[in-house]
Amino acid sequence: MITVDTPHGPAQVHLDEPGGAPRGLLVLGHGAGGGVEAPDLLGARSAARDAGLAVARVLQPYRAAGRKAPAPAPQLDAAWAAVVEHLTTAVPGVPQVHGGRSSGARVACRGAGALGPVAVLALAFPLLAPVRRDGTRADRGPEIDAVTVPVLAVSGERDRFGIPEPTPTREVVVLAGDHSLKARGPVAAAVGPWLETVLARETV
Incomplete structure (x- = not known):
């Protein structure tokens, strides 16, 4: 495990490297209250390793510190950018695919324009926020719609937060x-x- 300093505390990075030179790097973020051992993240890791990629599963600073309540989006995005910068040096010269599950997918989508991945993997991307007290739900579709590189969205058929089109x-x-x-x-x-x-x- 690698510890990476970010503007909002240390993040923990679980980096799996192939035996030879990697063909690429898959960087994955976790869900809001979860961790990097989520089944879908492990499934993505398995596929990427079979394809000869290095895989970095990123534990955001708030989770590394033992907190479950997610940090605000700007803090998540800043920490993600710091980790990606570190990994670009650690695994240089290869195409990067950024992604994650739920909140982590949102972070990857928001950062795609600035951080330069060649594609984005969105696992369980939550199109709709939880219901507010007034019964409305915020639409998070613009975050994934803004991504201009290829995207793979993988969702469960009964996802209560919606499924991207x-x-x-x-x-x-x-x-x-x-x-x-x-x-x-x-x-x-x-x-x-x-x-x-x-x-x-x-x-x-």
Whole structure:
């Protein structure tokens, strides 16, 4: 495990590197109250390792400090950017795919324009926020819609936070299950071929 200093405290990075030179780097963030051992993150890690990528699972500073209540979005984004900068030096010269589950997917989408990934993996992206007291729900669709690089969105068919729609640059895979996306094997099966397509595009 690597500790990376960020503007909002140390983040913990679990970095898996292939035996030889990596073909790319997949950087993954966790859900709001969860960690880097979530089944869908492990499924994505498995697919990426099979494809010859290095994989970094990032534990945000608030979770590394033992807190469950998520930090504000600007703090999450700043910490994510610091970790990506560190990893760009640690695993240099390879295309990066950024992603995560739920809150982590939102962070990856928000940072895509500035941080330069070649693609974004959005696991259980929450289109709608939890219901407010007045019964309304904030729309988070603009965060994923703003991403201009290829996106793979993987969601459970019963996700209470909604499922993104496909677009010319966004592939959507709907699996059995809910927002927790516990189907590790099916997640890996969805992510693997997409990663190969992304990498093939980068080597043309």
